[in-house]
Amino acid sequence: MTEFTPFQSLIGGVLIGLSAVLLMALHGRVAGMTGILTGIIPPAASDWSWRAAFLAGAVIAPALYLAAGGVIPFEVPVSTGALILGGLLVGIGVHFGNGCPSGHGICGLARLSRRSLAAVLTFMLAAFITVFVVRHVIGG
Template sequence: MLIDLVHFTPGLSLAGGLLIGTAAAVLVLFNGRIAGISGILGGLLSLPQRDMAWRLAFLAGLVTAPIAASLLGQPIAPQIDAGWSTILAAGYLVGLGTRYASGCTSGHGVCGISRGAIRSLVATAIFMAAGLLTVFVKRHVFGG
């Protein structure tokens, strides 16, 4: 296995993990809410809209953090090797999966596992297995 040392950033990854963990802890301690992005966004899209201010603030932080990082010298240059139809289909499937799993990887993986929730452990294991299987099939069956 080769490690791409140019893009290997353990310090930034650790800092990002600490920020995510801190944000999740602050949200649950002071607001009693789980930091699951699908639930936060879903709360904004449902009627009647409840708790709108903190939901908008949380989502604004998700959008502005990469912008701030790029202004501080960390270039943001994601490369997605897929067309719009693939991206839209993947987004739909992720949204469908979050409905069936009653949450997303952030809610189950970060918050649920830290609370010791068995269903979050199972859901996160399934998310990871599905991701591994998808990459394997894409690379070895379809030659991507």
């Protein structure tokens, strides 16, 4: 059970969108987490340094939030096997699908890309079906 948080989620979404806009305005880059991550996996892209800096910023952000007195609900409700299987599929899928929710869902859609719209509709539908099957067909 998680609490519906429309206000915080909207504010968080605006911050994610703001980071995408800043990354485009300052660096001319798309703020897709997968694309940024892929560029630092050997053989790394030649521009790995800004990528590593962006990733480092993303990793320290929750610690800053906690230090400022924030509370971060966090629960991994799946098995280690599911994390490994899911992670492998996510990694292979983003490589062929050219992006993830931050890249296609925020940046791609904001550029009115038809490819991004197709990718977003596909991965959302696949996730709805997968969760239904895992929780209510297999697990039910």
